[in-house]
Amino acid sequence: MTDRRTELADNLARVEERISKACSAAGRPREDVTLIVVTKTYPASDVRLLAGLGVRHVAENKDQEAAPKAAECADLPLTWHFVGQLQTNKVRSVASYADFVHSVDRARLVTALSAAAVKAGRTLDCLIQVALDAESGERGERGGVAPDGVTELADALAAAEGVRPAGLMTVAPLVGTYAGRPGAAFGRLMEISTGLRAAHPAANMVSAGMSADLDDAVAAGATHVRVGSAVLGVRPRLG
Numbered sequence: 522m523t524d525r526r527t528e529l530a531d532n533l534a535r536v537e538e539r540i541s542k543a544c545s546a547a548g549r550p551r552e553d554v555t556l557i558v559v560t561k562t563y564p565a566s567d568v569r570l571l572a573g574l575g576v577r578h579v580a581e582n583k584d585q586e587a588a589p590k591a592a593e594c595a596d597l598p599l600t601w602h603f604v605g606q607l608q609t610n611k612v613r614s615v616a617s618y619a620d621f622v623h624s625v626d627r628a629r630l631v632t633a634l635s636a637a638a639v640k641a642g643r644t645l646d647c648l649i650q651v652a653l654d655a656e657s658g659e660r661g662e663r664g665g666v667a668p669d670g671v672t673e674l675a676d677a678l679a680a681a682e683g684v685r686p687a688g689l690m691t692v693a694p695l696v697g698t699y700a701g702r703p704g705a706a707f708g709r710l711m712e713i714s715t716g717l718r719a720a721h722p723a724a725n726m727v728s729a730g731m732s733a734d735l736d737d738a739v740a741a742g743a744t745h746v747r748v749g750s751a752v753l754g755v756r757p758r759l760g
């Protein structure tokens with residue numbers, strides 16, 4: 522495990538350098554940006570090593586994988602983020618370990634998350650996932666609400682018990698007008714965020730940027746980057 526620890530430490534240092542560089546280039550203090558390490562497909566032992574290396578935020582995208590991993594790592598000082606498409610029948614489980622849900626994209630999910638959070642006696646910080654490709658009439662398969670649906674979901678989150686609107690999340694579109702232009706996509710997300718914050722000032726998180734485009738996201742103003750492969754290695758293709 523010593524080798525794996527060194528590998529993770531080296532990768533983390535490289536990612537940290539990219540974030541710092543992007544922050545100084547944008548004239549932003551480094552502490553404006555929180556690194557969330559996406560540990561999907563990697564074992565709980567890696568999560569443990571990452572916690573030992575100072576990582577405090579981890580993310581998963583599938584409840585069936587995340588629930589046992591979070592349970593195994595319950596003794597670690599970690600904040601858990603759920604970033605995957607969420608079915609309402611998984612909400613109860615997710616609400617038991619997740620602190621942040623980044624993938625709220627429909628009213629039914631708000632209702633379900635609220636009920637589950639109340640039952641669990643927890644408060645869930647919820648980010649609305651924005652599908653920027655919906656604007657050009659295209660639609661990726663990653664989920665998300667069209668930009669013109671953000672306000673309604675934010676109002677619903679603010680009105681419901683056990684949940685609160687925490688901000689916005691996006692994945693840079695692979696199709697449509699923003700394909701190959703992550704900087705432009707993240708710029709558009711920032712505009713939508715400005716509108717959201719006018720009505721909900723506390724909903725100030727902007728979760729954008731992954732291994733390939735975290736630099737563009739930091740330049741645009743992201744507050745949270747979600748980095749998987751650049752820290753843990755390229756995920757093996759399953760199946």
Ligand SMILES: *Cc1c(COP(=O)(O)O)cnc(C)c1O
Pocket residue numbers: 559561582604605692730731732733747748749750751
């Ligand atoms: C997997 C995943 C990431 C991390 O992607 P990498 O390219 O491995 O950095 C970020 N966000 C979401 C929603 C993901 O599913």
